[in-house]
Amino acid sequence: MATAAVSYQVRVQDLHAHLFQVTLTIAQPSTLQRVSLPAWIPGSYLVREFSRNLQRLQARQGTRVIAATQIDKCSWQVPCSADKPLVLSYEIYAFDNSVRTAWLDSARGFFNGTSLFLQVEGQEASVHELALVADKALPRWQVATGLTPRKTTRDGFGTYLAASYDELVDSPVEMGEFWSGSFVAAGIPHRFVVAGAPPSFDGARLLANTQAICEAEIRFWHGAKAGSRSGHRPPHKNYLFMLNAVDDGYGGLEHRNSTALICTRKDLPRLSNPALTPGSAKPTGTKPKQSDGYTTLLGLISHEYFHTWNVKRLRPAEFARYDYGGENYTQLLWFFEGFTSYYDDLLLRRGGLIDDTTYLKLLTKTINQVLQTPGRAVQTVAQASFDAWVKYYRPDENTPNATVSYYTKGALVALCLDLTLRQEGKTTLDAVMRALWLRCQGGPMLEADLSAVLAELGKRSFAREIAHWVHGTAELPVKSLLERQGIAVLEEPAQIAQRLGVRVADSAGIHIKVVLRGGAAERAGFAAGDEWLGLEVGPAKSSTSWRLTKLDDLLLYAGSATKVGALVARDKRLLKLSLTLPKAVTTWRLVARDSKLTEQWLNSP
Known part of the structure; x- marks a missing residue:
């Protein structure tokens, strides 16, 4: 790959302030060079305005400082000489612990290029170089990225190359003290890194299951003899899974030869612990039970890999x-x-x-x-x-x-x-x-x-x-x-929220989040934001009032009544709504016949 016309250097500026320092060097700028930071990231279809996190932008050529003028919400232009490299430096605030943007704290660094790298107008198709600078204060940190290494150390810091700006920003970077493992699927090397994993994490099981997913999907697209001829060759020479395990989170974002994932720690596969599991002091040879959460994680891995x-x-x-x-x-x-x-x-x-x-x-x-x-x-x-x-x-x-x-x-x-x-x-x-x-x-x-x-x-x-x-x-x-x-399609009684046509949060009371069109709750006059406090059951002169704290208690207190009075609070006002309980609302259940x-x-x- 040729020498880069556009190069970036990224270093940790301040862990506790969550700041990356970025230096952009344009070898041959135009006389009125325009640069811009993306407003969105492919795969997540929302304008997120990443430029809001950019600060302290400065431009210089040699020792001469040049004014960088902002011309819209995410673009700047710099008047300069075309015969000298133009150097731009700036800081990026990184404190969004999602797969879409950037994060930096004392435990972990992560970024998508769309959050960090200014696009150089007119040179998007040029070779781009990225230098990741190690911090001596973080000697145990490593780097993982799908970019092509040019000159890197054993821990992954150093320089990488991308054939274009598109490839650069489609290759996120994980930094920190993460778990790492690897496998080969259909002749293609794959790496899996996990940040935030607890001691119970079973990495070998995750690797084996992910390998099975990758092999199944490569066979799906290219047949059993994948790689044997043009059109039947997988489009990637290597692949990287980056998983951030957190207390509460879920999601993924696809990239050309990598994916960024986030999951709840408790959904990771776990090593068995005989000391904590009664009756399991001796190995049984049985396959560990797969939790619903881990099945969901495997589905996420399968989904993002299929996007390749x-x-x-x-x-x-x-x-x-x-x-x-x-x-x-x-x-x-x-x-x-x-x-x-x-x-x-x-x-x-x-x-x-x-x-x-x-x-x-x-x-x-x-x-x-x-x-x-x-x-x-x-x-x-x-x-x-x-x-x-x-x-x-x-x-x-x-x-x-x-x-x-x-x-x-x-x-x-x-x-x-x-x-x-x-x-x-x-x-x-x-x-x-x-x-x-x-x-x-x-x-x-x-x-x-x-x-x-x-x-x-x-x-x-x-x-x-x-x-x-x-x-x-x-x-x-x-x-x-x-x-x-x-397949037999069985119709079974729905949960009470589905029968009523509401979606609720029922911790510390019943709070109406959504009222579904055409449902019993809408006909009664419920509105999003209502707090459902209680019930009145029976004729007006002899009714009984009940306090509701969980939606499941509705049938307990309603008994055989088909109509009840629903007592709700809306904007600090108490209202009584006449609710007719629906007779038949069902959900599906599929059974192999x-x-x-x-x-x-x-x-x-």
């Missing part, structure tokens, strides 16, 4: 070149996030990490989330994709009534297409995904490309399905398709 193909390479045509200064709109997030959400748990099943019962439990959860969202009748999943910038990432009390998730409904669109294709006997969605990869050469994609591949492999047009399922609000044929695939038909779907690529 589906959104980082195969991506919306609108994302062929990112505009970091503002919104980048597409109607295809239902495909890139939704289809990824369909395959994340399905590939856990095919990789042997969960059984049929667990998979159907996870699918049941997705289906019920969509069914309990009235907004599915208001917003199409294509509109949800386009509106992500103003709706999905800015939820409020009306969000479930006006919107639908392109993750969950998109996953059900994928399910419906897959089962339809399988039952018609011409092809599968797996084959469609691989054909799309080849058709688009692992690059920009249009909805028309999906339609063309569906028609080619499915031997008919799927325009009607796309129109109704993606661009319409009609109910999806999930139930009939599942039943034809050997015909194992042969079910296996043809769950176990067959």
Whole structure:
């Protein structure tokens, strides 16, 4: 790789003030050089204004200090000579413990390039160099990043290269005293680093399970002989998982050859401790029980790794070149996030990490989330994709009534297409995904490309399905398709919150967060922000009043009554609402009825 035209140096400025020091050197600047800091990070569709964390920007050429003039919320211009390197220095405040931005304290450093690196206008396609400077006060800190090392020490500090600005900011950096392990999947080296893990953490189990996920997904995209010929070769030469284990948190963000993850510590796999586990002094040889939290973590790992193909390479045509200064709109997030959400748990099943019962439990959860969202009748999943910038990432009390998730409904669109294709006997969605990869050469994609591949492999047009399922609000044929695939769909009584049509927080009282459209609570006049204090049960002259502290107590005190008086506090006023208790509200539960038909779907690529 050539000598870098643009280079950055990052050092710890002040741990306790949470400041990184960044120095940017432009070897050959323009005479009026413009630089800008991104306003958003790809994969998280919200303008976050990262420039709010930039301070003390200074510019110089040699010994001459030059004024850097801010021209908008995230851009500056510097008048300078074109024959001398231009050096910009600034500080970045880093105290957002998420996967999207940057963090620095005495235990850990982390950053995405979109939070730290000013973009040099006119030189985005040039080679970029990053120098990570070790701090002598932190002798045990290490570095992990997906960037290509140029000259680094054993602990990872030193210089790295990126072919472009896009590659630079798509390669987050983890710093600190983290746990590290590695494995090889389909000939590709993978590394996993974990910050904040407790002593009970079972790293060997996490590595083995992640290896199974990676091998299953590489086989999915490229077949058993991945790498044997062009088009069947994985797009990455190495891969890095970065996991931050915290007291309470969950999420992930995909990158071209790495991912940043966050999870709750208690959801990590644990070593057994005979001293704390009665009757387990001797090894039994049995497989440790997998917690629901750990299954969720494996699903997250599967989801982000699948994005290595589906959104980082195969991506919306609108994302062929990112505009970091503002919104980048597409109607295809239902495909890139939704289809990824369909395959994340399905590939856990095919990789042997969960059984049929667990998979159907996870699918049941997705289906019920969509069914309990009235907004599915208001917003199409294509509109949800386009509106992500103003709706999905800015939820409020009306969000479930006006919107639908392109993750969950998109996953059900994928399910419906897959089962339809399988039952018609011409092809599968797996084959469609691989054909799309080849058709688009692992690059920009249009909805028309999906339609063309569906028609080619499915031997008919799927325009009607796309129109109704993606661009319409009609109910999806999930139930009939599942039943034809050997799955029994059982309808069971819903939890009391779902029956009433509310979402609540019931710690220290019952606080109404959301009132769902068309539900009993809306008909009674409940509003978001209400505190539900109690009940009046019985005729007005002989009613009994009860204090409510948990929503589950409603049926205890209501008894056989079909109508009750709900006592609520709203803006310090006490109100009595007439609530009619609904008779029949159900949720779904999926059960395998015909194992042969079910296996043809769950176990067959």
